[in-house]
Amino acid sequence: MVKVTILGASGGVGQPLSLLLKLNKHITELALYDIKPVEGISKDLSHINTNSECTGFKDSEIGEALHGSDIVLIPAGVPRRPGMSRDDLFKINAKIVKSLVGATGKFAPDARILIISNPVNSMVPIAVETLKMMGKFQAGKVMGVTMLDLVRAETFLVDFLGLQDSSKKKGLDKGAMDKNITVIGGHSGNTIVPLFLNREFSDALGSQHYGEFIHRVQFGGDEIVKAKNGEGSATLSMALAGYKFTEEILKSIVHEKSQVATIPAFVYLPGVLNGKKVQDKLGKDLEYFALPVNLTNGCVTSVDDKILDHLSSKETQLVKVAVSELIVNIEKGKKFVLGAAKL
Ligand SMILES: NC(=O)c1ccc[n+]([C@@H]2O[C@H](COP(=O)([O-])OP(=O)(O)OC[C@H]3O[C@@H](n4cnc5c(N)ncnc54)[C@H](O)[C@@H]3O)[C@@H](O)[C@H]2O)c1
Numbered sequence: 001m002v003k004v005t006i007l008g009a010s011g012g013v014g015q016p017l018s019l020l021l022k023l024n025k026h027i028t029e030l031a032l033y034d035i036k037p038v039e040g041i042s043k044d045l046s047h048i049n050t051n052s053e054c055t056g057f058k059d060s061e062i063g064e065a066l067h068g069s070d071i072v073l074i075p076a077g078v079p080r081r082p083g084m085s086r087d088d089l090f091k092i093n094a095k096i097v098k099s100l101v102g103a104t105g106k107f108a109p110d111a112r113i114l115i116i117s118n119p120v121n122s123m124v125p126i127a128v129e130t131l132k133m134m135g136k137f138q139a140g141k142v143m144g145v146t147m148l149d150l151v152r153a154e155t156f157l158v159d160f161l162g163l164q165d166s167s168k169k170k171g172l173d174k175g176a177m178d179k180n181i182t183v184i185g186g187h188s189g190n191t192i193v194p195l196f197l198n199r200e201f202s203d204a205l206g207s208q209h210y211g212e213f214i215h216r217v218q219f220g221g222d223e224i225v226k227a228k229n230g231e232g233s234a235t236l237s238m239a240l241a242g243y244k245f246t247e248e249i250l251k252s253i254v255h256e257k258s259q260v261a262t263i264p265a266f267v268y269l270p271g272v273l274n275g276k277k278v279q280d281k282l283g284k285d286l287e288y289f290a291l292p293v294n295l296t297n298g299c300v301t302s303v304d305d306k307i308l309d310h311l312s313s314k315e316t317q318l319v320k321v322a323v324s325e326l327i328v329n330i331e332k333g334k335k336f337v338l339g340a341a342k343l
Pocket residue numbers: 007008009010011012013014033034035036075076077078079080089093096100115116117118119120145146147148149187232233234235238
């Protein structure tokens with residue numbers, strides 16, 4: 001019996017994400033919540049012949065939507081328009097995320113909370129600080145979803161290898177490149193750090209295509225914002241990425257897969273077993289960082305810190321830039337909660 005709640009289910013990300021989750025056999029109850037009407041969407045999904053019960057909850061029914069939930073996904077909030085950075089969304093989304101996480105702490109205190117709303121680098125600290133203030137924070141249960149960066153890295157890597165030499169692309173499966181590449185750091189521009197786990201592939205790119213590849217992964221979100229021309233940002237690819245991430249959490253909850261995962265997530269380092277080790281490697285002041293996570297019962301128990309021991313000089317440089325930007329983003333999120341508490 002697994003209940004999943006989506007907060008922001010009527011949105012561009014929320015709707016396709018709800019559809020994908022409706023197809024998962026491990027979910028028995030799917031609760032959709034939004035401040036916009038959600039009834040039609042839940043009715044529509046409820047006709048799909050999978051075994052989960054899908055119910056829509058309106059604005060005043062957030063308690064029922066969350067009650068007993070095992071996993072809460074939060075894609076609620078505004079998306080970017082051309083010319084905006086993710087940080088430009090902070091003012092509006094910070095309030096939304098703080099209130100929804102507060103409600104989750106109250107009505108579903110044991111849920112794993114997956115934050116999709118941007119800027120992820122600041123929204124996750126807002127979630128953690130909100131729960132800490134309520135006395136409801138549980139280590140390893142709050143995760144920032146950075147999975148779209150890995151989905152992009154896998155896609156673009158195969159495309160770039162094909163540009164270099166079309167025979168190199170042959171036989172490579174875009175959906176199974178996670179043994180060759182991962183993405184660490186955060187989820188915006190320079191904080192996104194693609195990391196080669198298989199040097200054969202970075203060597204194959206050559207220095208020019210390596211630089212272009214890194215840039216494309218770091219700024220891939222901008223391509224979609226520009227192409228949608230005022231109609232928002234990534235929704236369908238994000239729904240897939242959010243689904244893939246949730247699928248790993250579900251497998252871990254139902255013990256279909258134990259411990260080791262390759263998926264990255266943006267996590268609170270002091271809340272995981274080897275968080276201090278990561279901080280020693282990256283800088284003691286760094287409280288959050290995305291790394292591949294190990295899951296137990298759907299919670300992050302530790303992260304893969306060993307990959308930080310094998311960085312190339314270029315990757316070391318990328319990580320350094322990421323860390324300095326992340327410290328600012330994280331502080332901004334923490335201040336939003338702690339500053340308001342002091343007033
Ligand atoms: N983490 C990532 O990789 C990633 C990828 C894509 C989008 N995003 C982010 O996800 C967010 C949503 O994007 P979108 O394209 O779905 O936007 P959208 O505007 O289409 O949908 C957002 C939904 O949130 C709802 N909402 C707003 N305030 C709410 C509240 N208090 N409670 C419940 N629902 C509320 C809105 O009614 C709307 O239905 C944006 O912040 C976007 O930047 C993140």
